[in-house]
Amino acid sequence: MEKLQSAEQFTNLANAEDVIFMFTAGWCPDCRVIEPIMPEIEKKFSDYRFISVDRDEFIDLCIEKDIYGIPSFIGFRDGEEQGRFVSRDRKTQGEIESFISNLWK
Template identity: 55%
Template sequence: MEKVGKTTLSQLEQKMVTGQYVLFFSADWCPDCRFIKPFMPAIEEDFPQMTFLAIDRDENMDLARELDIFGIPSFVVYQDGKEQGRFVNKDRKTKEEVEKFLTNFTK
């Protein structure tokens, strides 16, 4: 998973012009984020057509605010620069829930 440093929405959108991306918002202090992180390599392996970007919410508060990311961990799917869907809430997410969400965007 590619870690994204401090960035702006404009910079991120330029990066995601073509292809399918999954933005994974989390923070080190978040227990629900720590719960899902060990499953992320398997999730990535199950969805090889998607590029996963890890975004530290605390390092990117302005970006999170612009994208209405108020709960973490959160997942946002982009296709060719346009948002396709999101799994955003403050609840713990299981591997199965994340994969069910991502399946909605496979071709």
């Protein structure tokens, strides 16, 4: 999964592509649990670009986007947020896939 390099890149990607941002942190145990399943999810949903956003590196962006729990996901299309899966709960592969499947229906 690609890593976000700048807040400007976040805006550019959100405005130009079907993109799913995954907010995470190196110290987050729930993030580590889903890390091994993300390549399979990315392959299954290859129409979308997946970008990892480090919560600690982009704390201002997280505050702006109301991301207070990780791991969390936000999907964008044409600059508009299409959906979010934001909570402090551990997420399963099925829950993540269901969220993505229902983004652009």
